[in-house]
Amino acid sequence: MSLMVNKIAAAGLAAGVIAMTAGLIGNLIINPPGYHHSEDEQFAYVVEGDGSATEAVVEEEPGIEPILAMLADADVASGERRARACTACHAFESGGANKVGPNLWNIVNAPKAQVPGFSYSDALAGIAEPWGYHELNLFIANPKEYAPGTKMSYGGMKNVNHRAELIAWMRTRADTPAPLPTEEEINAAAGGASE
Ligand code: HEC
Incomplete structure (x- = not known):
């Protein structure tokens, strides 16, 4: 370094x-x-x-800043532009095809490694928590640190504002968008050190 x-x-x-x-x-x-x-x-x-x-x-240990408190006000239109970092490998459409990576329609709060017809690495399939906002934040910031051995070859989106925008947009790519985090969840995440 x-x-x-x-x-x-x-x-x-x-x-x-x-x-x-x-x-x-x-x-x-x-x-x-x-x-x-x-x-x-x-x-x-x-x-x-x-x-x-x-x-x-x-x-200080570099940490990944939390995004929960930022989601409600994040610029969703910018988030769609941030997703250009993903669309070479992912569709975000209802009924979209799997590409190099799985279709990401309905991904917020989905279980990990569950998109039909996609062949995942063991790295993702082995993580039990669903794709909550927090988990998406960590994975998108640094895929290989969150899921060592993942076959997603993407270096990570380091800017926390960009991640908040992107994830706020991903939330809208769903039949029913997941609820935004509650104040309680935001406070709990803020109290939990750097994550
Ligand atoms: C170079 C191709 C590539 C790029 C770019 C890429 N991904 Fe992926 N992504 C993958 C692959 C491959 C997997 C499956 C990983 C595995 O099985 O370990 C994956 C998996 C995922 C998953 C888990 C899906 C599930 O069903 O569990 C999420 C969420 C995800 N990517 C989000 C993103 C986002 C958001 C971006 C853009 C910031 C992005 N990816 C960029 C290839 C890519």
Whole structure:
């Protein structure tokens, strides 16, 4: 991950010494300069003590941001455009054909690996939870991490806004769109760390 190395170096360079009244202890939190990747947080803490500055760089595990709270207001028309990343391999039509991947009509809340006539990998068939919004979010963000061994060769949609738009649109590709997440479900997901 040379990006991370660069960012650590950048944070190190940016860590200046804070000038304060002698004898006082200053705390300075610096966000690294340059671009900020939304899924990869990093902070440098600089604490000035008795003349010698110490620095600790803390790396947080990059997580996949939840989308539940974003679905109700997500731009469904944009979501349809996001689906161009999928349509080489998937139809989203009622009665649509399986292509390289299965037809994704009615996919929200569907059981995994259940589209008739499609030959799935064991990777997906082995995951019990249905395709709730949360599971779709994780899978679309990083298919191979969510379902190691999946034969879906797609690198993942990293932008959380794009995923929310896409999944809000996928919700409409159904005989009866699944209910939007309740406030309770949104809060539970927000309390559940990074997922
Ligand atoms: C290169 C082809 C390809 C692309 C691009 C692709 N997929 Fe897939 N997708 C597949 C294949 C193949 C499978 C079956 C995976 C398996 O069996 O492991 C699959 C499976 C899935 C499933 C599980 C379906 C089920 O019935 O369990 C979902 C959901 C899905 N894809 C969503 C998407 C979305 C959304 C996109 C676009 C962001 C996308 N895929 C892009 C090939 C692709």
